[in-house]
Amino acid sequence: MLRQLALLQRTSVIVFQALYSWLDPTAYIIIKFVVPFFQMSFFVFLAKFTLGPDKLAYVAIGNAVQFVAFNTLMGVAITMSGEKWFGTLPVLLTTPASRLLMFTSRATVHVLDGMMGAVIGLLYAGLFFGVSFAQANLLTLVVVLFFASLTLTGLGLIIASLSLFIRDVNQIMNVAYLVVFLLCGINFPVEQLPVWLRPVAYVIPLTYGIEAARQSIAGAPLAAVGNQLLVMFILFLVEGVLGYYLFLQFERLAKRHGTLEVF
Amino acid sequence: MRRHFQVFRAAARASIEDYISQPLWPLFLTITPFAFALVGVVLYKDAPRAVFALYVILGSGAMGMWSSTLDGAGYSVGYDRIWGTIQYTFITPASQLWIMAGRSLIYTAVGLLTLVEILIVTALFFGVQLTIASPLAFLLAALLTFLAFAVIGLLLGSFFMLTRVAGHWQNAFSYSLYVFCGVMYPISVLPGWLRPVSYVLAPTWSLEAIRMSVNSGVLGDPRYLTNLGLTLLLLALYVLLAWYLQRVVEHRVRVNADLERM
Amino acid sequence: MSVIKTEELTRVYTTTRGFFKRQQFETVGVDHISFEVHEGELFGVLGPNGVGKTTTIKLLTTLLLPTAGRATVMGYDVARQPQAVRQHINVVYGGERGLYPRLTGRQNLLYAADLYGVEPSLARKRVAELLEMVGLADRADERAENYSRGMKQRLHIARGLVNDPPVIFLDEPTIGLDPEGAHFIRQRVKRMTGQGKTILLTTHDLWEADQLCDRIAILKKGKIIALDTPRGLRRIVGDLQVVEVETFGMSDSVQTELENALKDCFTSVAIYGPKQTVSIQTKEPAQVTAQAKRILADTQVLDLRVREQSLEDAYLRLMREVES
Numbered sequence: 123m124l125r126q127l128a129l130l131q132r133t134s135v136i137v138f139q140a141l142y143s144w145l146d147p148t149a150y151i152i153i154k155f156v157v158p159f160f161q162m163s164f165f166v167f168l169a170k171f172t173l174g175p176d177k178l179a180y181v182a183i184g185n186a187v188q189f190v191a192f193n194t195l196m197g198v199a200i201t202m203s204g205e206k207w208f209g210t211l212p213v214l215l216t217t218p219a220s221r222l223l224m225f226t227s228r229a230t231v232h233v234l235d236g237m238m239g240a241v242i243g244l245l246y247a248g249l250f251f252g253v254s255f256a257q258a259n260l261l262t263l264v265v266v267l268f269f270a271s272l273t274l275t276g277l278g279l280i281i282a283s284l285s286l287f288i289r290d291v292n293q294i295m296n297v298a299y300l301v302v303f304l305l306c307g308i309n310f311p312v313e314q315l316p317v318w319l320r321p322v323a324y325v326i327p328l329t330y331g332i333e334a335a336r337q338s339i340a341g342a343p344l345a346a347v348g349n350q351l352l353v354m355f356i357l358f359l360v361e362g363v364l365g366y367y368l369f370l371q372f373e374r375l376a377k378r379h380g381t382l383e384v385f
Numbered sequence: 386m387r388r389h390f391q392v393f394r395a396a397a398r399a400s401i402e403d404y405i406s407q408p409l410w411p412l413f414l415t416i417t418p419f420a421f422a423l424v425g426v427v428l429y430k431d432a433p434r435a436v437f438a439l440y441v442i443l444g445s446g447a448m449g450m451w452s453s454t455l456d457g458a459g460y461s462v463g464y465d466r467i468w469g470t471i472q473y474t475f476i477t478p479a480s481q482l483w484i485m486a487g488r489s490l491i492y493t494a495v496g497l498l499t500l501v502e503i504l505i506v507t508a509l510f511f512g513v514q515l516t517i518a519s520p521l522a523f524l525l526a527a528l529l530t531f532l533a534f535a536v537i538g539l540l541l542g543s544f545f546m547l548t549r550v551a552g553h554w555q556n557a558f559s560y561s562l563y564v565f566c567g568v569m570y571p572i573s574v575l576p577g578w579l580r581p582v583s584y585v586l587a588p589t590w591s592l593e594a595i596r597m598s599v600n601s602g603v604l605g606d607p608r609y610l611t612n613l614g615l616t617l618l619l620l621a622l623y624v625l626l627a628w629y630l631q632r633v634v635e636h637r638v639r640v641n642a643d644l645e646r647m
Numbered sequence: 648m649s650v651i652k653t654e655e656l657t658r659v660y661t662t663t664r665g666f667f668k669r670q671q672f673e674t675v676g677v678d679h680i681s682f683e684v685h686e687g688e689l690f691g692v693l694g695p696n697g698v699g700k701t702t703t704i705k706l707l708t709t710l711l712l713p714t715a716g717r718a719t720v721m722g723y724d725v726a727r728q729p730q731a732v733r734q735h736i737n738v739v740y741g742g743e744r745g746l747y748p749r750l751t752g753r754q755n756l757l758y759a760a761d762l763y764g765v766e767p768s769l770a771r772k773r774v775a776e777l778l779e780m781v782g783l784a785d786r787a788d789e790r791a792e793n794y795s796r797g798m799k800q801r802l803h804i805a806r807g808l809v810n811d812p813p814v815i816f817l818d819e820p821t822i823g824l825d826p827e828g829a830h831f832i833r834q835r836v837k838r839m840t841g842q843g844k845t846i847l848l849t850t851h852d853l854w855e856a857d858q859l860c861d862r863i864a865i866l867k868k869g870k871i872i873a874l875d876t877p878r879g880l881r882r883i884v885g886d887l888q889v890v891e892v893e894t895f896g897m898s899d900s901v902q903t904e905l906e907n908a909l910k911d912c913f914t915s916v917a918i919y920g921p922k923q924t925v926s927i928q929t930k931e932p933a934q935v936t937a938q939a940k941r942i943l944a945d946t947q948v949l950d951l952r953v954r955e956q957s958l959e960d961a962y963l964r965l966m967r968e969v970e971s
Contacts, residue, residue, distance in 0.1 A: 148550065148553055149550075149552070149553050149556075152553050152556050152557045153556060156556070156557045157556055157557065157559060157560070160559070160560040160561050160563070160564050161560050163560075163564045164421070164560050164563045164564045164569075165424065167564065167570055167574045167575060168424070168425065168428060168569055168570050169428065170570075170574050171570035171571070171574045172428040172429055172432065172570070173428065293413050296413070296416060296417065297416065300416060300417060300420035303420060303424075304420055304423060304424065309424045309427070309428065310424070310427050310428065314427055388764045391761050391764055391767075392761060392762060392764075394761070395757075395758055395761030395762060398758075399747065399750065399754070399758050402749075402750055402754055403747070403749050403750065406749040406750070406790065407749065468744060468745070468746070468747065468748060469742075469744030469745045470744075470745055470746070470747060472710065472738075472740070472745065473738070473745055473759070473806075474762060475710060476708045476709060476710055476733055476736070476738055477733060477759070477762040477763055478730055478733040478734050478762075478763065478764065479761075479762035479763070479764075484762075638710075639709070639710065639711055639712040640712055642660060642705070642711055
């Protein structure tokens with residue numbers, strides 16, 4: 123077990139370098155600090171005008187936590203798509219277990235980086251948008267953020283599997299992100315969605331993660347969000363397994379139909 | 386001058402032809418502003434109909450135009466480099482500025498798609514209601530708003546040619562104008578220290594002028610005229626800046642042999 | 648009348664390397680080159696890669712400013728009057744890039760015509776003619792991204808003529824083409840001079856330069872090491888001709904006898920199975936021919952001819968000379 127973990131750690135570091143080598147420091151700073159600032163600002167000010175200053179915290183926290191999706195939804199989809207997957211898949215590692223290792227090491231990077239994104243968002247929320255962390259239960263918050271980031275990777279894998287067939291992974295990824303953005307109770311509660319859309323929100327782990335984050339900032343202990351964390355984890359397992367299965371299927375199909383050249 | 390218009394028309398036509406060759410592209414270009422505007426639809430749904438129309442519907446148009454213009458500017462400079470087409474246009478007598486202007490016009494126009502999409506959504510679920518008491522004033526302000534985004538696109542194009550890392554700036558600017566120009570909320574909502582940025586952005590003024598035009602007798606209103614005047618002034622400044630940047634680029638390219646490496 | 652004229656034209660590239668301690672490196676692109684191209688001439692610039700051919704074109708087409716020296720095209724200074732120069736020129740680059748892939752061939756050409764300010768109705772007519780000329784008329788309305796390499800090059804040629812320029816620059820226009828495609832391009836280029844155009848062509852293909860050009864400038868390390876007609880260039884390295892004899896079944900003893908008799912000349916024998924080709928470089932082809940015929944009286948001679956030294960011989964020798 124220890125050896126597996128060590129291997130995981132080693133491959134993660136390599137993977138991190140490989141994944142982010144195309145991204146120079148300036149690009150990273152812009153994507154991690156500048157873009158989120160403006161995105162958050164827009165919705166916070168919009169909320170300030172339409173809902174009033176007392177509802178700001180709701181929107182600010184929602185927008186902050188959803189930044190995990192940049193990495194665990196979109197990032198995973200990008201790094202698991204086409205050339206990025208097949209190009210770097212070591213020839214030796216072709217067993218399903220090795221595939222799992224490869225995926226896990228990539229996902230680890232994304233989960234941690236995703237948490238970073240949420241933390242930065244929450245910092246903005248505290249510094250600029252008047253969210254008070256005085257009551258916050260930091261332990262709960264950290265655990266919630268970790269779960270929020272981790273559990274979205276299942277969906278990320280599902281989208282990645284779709285991208286094996288479709289040329290432009292960016293578009294699917296973008297659409298998936300926007301769907302999550304609209305449905306997961308980030309700017310308004312899920313109850314305000316039309317009835318037929320609500321089930322979709324309830325199968326996305328982030329919906330629970332955001333609500334749990336709001337609770338933890340209000341001071342809730344870990345036990346209080348236990349149910350949500352459990353649901354998130356179950357969804358993660360289901361979606362992860364489904365994604366994994368789909369991925370292998372599509373990978374096989376893509377090889378057979380020669381759609382790899384599409385990349 | 387005739388030559389400049391010919392180049393302008395040619396660049397616009399080439400952009401249209403490019404879009405036609407990938408018909409779903411405009412939809413994808415404007416999908417983010419559409420999604421963001423949908424949030425506006427939900428947050429404003431209980432507001433008076435006039436307020437809804439002024440902020441959500443018009444705002445979505447502005448967001449779409451900005452997103453499309455920004456992406457268009459980045460896209461055209463980026464692809465010119467990838468395709469290697471920039472050398473060719475450089476050695477023709479055509480002015481790079483007029484080429485960019487032609488393209489920018491089309492990119493901005495494509496952004497209006499968001500407005501259409503939100504109009505459809507709103508009409509389906511809520512019904513639209515907006516009476517414009519000063520239609521002429523409205524049209525004038527709307528035209529200027531469109532122009533404002535197109536000229537900003539021109540400026541961005543010049544700027545993106547100057548830097549080798551256009552993609553970074555494209556990302557950095559992506560939602561900035563949503564925040565500063567009062568597209569979906571009045572700029573009075575912004576904290577004092579952020580407002581100066583709003584003031585130097587032309588769409589801030591023209592959007593305000595549009596909102597004023599729902600009232601009657603606005604055409605002679607000094608505040609309305611000031612808004613238009615400021616918009617025009619800023620646009621003139623942008624054009625000047627774009628022209629200057631273009632000259633810098635041309636000189637730099639010829640001295641540094643940057644064109645392919647750009 | 649010289650259409651293109653360069654005087655001590657020089658271009659130095661400066662690159663900076665290093666983050667904290669910035670160092671500047673200078674590479675010389677072209678080094679004080681001077682030449683003139685006359686009206687209606689097909690002038691070649693020949694040399695290996697990286698020697699300054701593309702730099703020369705970039706300087707003359709106003710893409711680059713010279714570091715020193717000057718150049719004029721149609722009498723206009725390339726540094727100070729770039730717009731005037733651009734009105735009168737066009738450039739054909741080699742390779743796949745430079746076309747708008749999602750536009751059709753026709754749209755690409757019409758766009759270029761507009762950039763040059765060609766009057767629209769004239770442009771439409773001319774584009775149709777050009778497409779016909781380069782053999783793309785039936786595929787003109789397909790997207791350029793679907794064209795083969797050869798088709799793209801043909802489209803480049805068409806674009807080079809879209810404003811009917813008096814001066815055309817071609818930068819390695821046949822690079823990467825199959826022999827048929829390259830031949831087609833060369834034919835078109837040759838035809839352009841027939842129409843009174845002045846052409847400057849860069850290439851690293853000796854045979855192409857020999858075939859097409861009226862005069863050739865050979866570049867090495869940014870300098871012109873030789874400038875003359877192809878014939879003149881061959882004579883630069885000595886007025887030698889080559890007697891070439893093809894024999895069938897020449898015996899070893901005859902071969903030795905031949906080599907001994909022609910000791911003063913540079914002789915080489917190539918063997919292809921039962922056939923042999925003897926190449927004798929000499930200043931006295933008639934004498935050598937007589938000698939060879941005598942010695943080979945009893946051997947089956949398939950062919951005997953006297954040929955000129957090839958440009959390749961001259962070129963290689965020039966390159967080696969400059970080295971030393």
